[in-house]
Amino acid sequence: MEFTLDEMREHLAALEARIDEACKIAGRSRESVKLVWVSKFHPAEAVENAIALGATDFGENRVQEAELKFSEPRTAKDGSRVRCHVIGPVQSNKLKKAALVADCIHSIASIEAVEKLEKVCAAAANGQGKVLDILFQVNAGEEETKSGLDVHEAEAFLEDLEKRAGAAADGKSENFPHLRFRGLMTIGKNTGVAEDSRECFAFLRGLRDKFLAKGGAFAAFDQLSMGMTGDLEVAIEEGSTMIRVGTALFGERDYSK
Numbered sequence: 001m002e003f004t005l006d007e008m009r010e011h012l013a014a015l016e017a018r019i020d021e022a023c024k025i026a027g028r029s030r031e032s033v034k035l036v037w038v039s040k041f042h043p044a045e046a047v048e049n050a051i052a053l054g055a056t057d058f059g060e061n062r063v064q065e066a067e068l069k070f071s072e073p074r075t076a077k078d079g080s081r082v083r084c085h086v087i088g089p090v091q092s093n094k095l096k097k098a099a100l101v102a103d104c105i106h107s108i109a110s111i112e113a114v115e116k117l118e119k120v121c122a123a124a125a126n127g128q129g130k131v132l133d134i135l136f137q138v139n140a141g142e143e144e145t146k147s148g149l150d151v152h153e154a155e156a157f158l159e160d161l162e163k164r165a166g167a168a169a170d171g172k173s174e175n176f177p178h179l180r181f182r183g184l185m186t187i188g189k190n191t192g193v194a195e196d197s198r199e200c201f202a203f204l205r206g207l208r209d210k211f212l213a214k215g216g217a218f219a220a221f222d223q224l225s226m227g228m229t230g231d232l233e234v235a236i237e238e239g240s241t242m243i244r245v246g247t248a249l250f251g252e253r254d255y256s257k
């Protein structure tokens, strides 16, 4: 059963209290943490309710589901355009569709994907081009089942990317003019104990800081997408700028659908 609008409002209030408390402990402002509503496996009506409650950013795992819900432009309560984040791994043959529907892809983990996205974005909007925000997923929890860059190879990957980007300034590069490298994403350790994820969140922040400090192609590399329903407080304490929350807002997912 999906939540009613009133139920969702209550869940949102409880979640906002958690976020506020974590921000207070971390000495951060609420505005420094973006809430991405993870609507995967929930119907379009749930998205409508979320928009009525002020949601501006949604996360979807699967490209086809993202297309179904977010191909048509929508307006948020604050008048901005609703943004779609693709947060799940994207197969090579789905990258084009992902690039067209998404405002931001969080799960990039190969040079091939970066090169393909540049081509697709250059040709988007009938050749007018589109600038896409991308984040690189790091398997900082070092779990076999999780996708993303190997934690020991992530730094070398980003250094290689910097070389391939060519001349760059202000986050724009010669060779990837339609992509903006915005930061890093990870999924914490799925142990049921939020504290277990602290180390991998802190690792991600260190890596982000190192590349942000380089400027050039990494001048806009200020984002850290980390923290979900179970571990968002620890993620905020470790510097998350985007928490991806599904269950705490929409309830349990029905995977049989």
Ligand SMILES: *Cc1c(COP(=O)(O)O)cnc(C)c1O
Pocket (backbone or CB within 6 Å): 038, 040, 061, 087, 088, 187, 228, 229, 230, 244, 245, 246, 247, 248
């Ligand atoms: C499903 C999913 C989430 C949301 O997880 P919850 O525990 O329901 O908050 C966040 N990030 C990714 C990558 C996901 O696949």
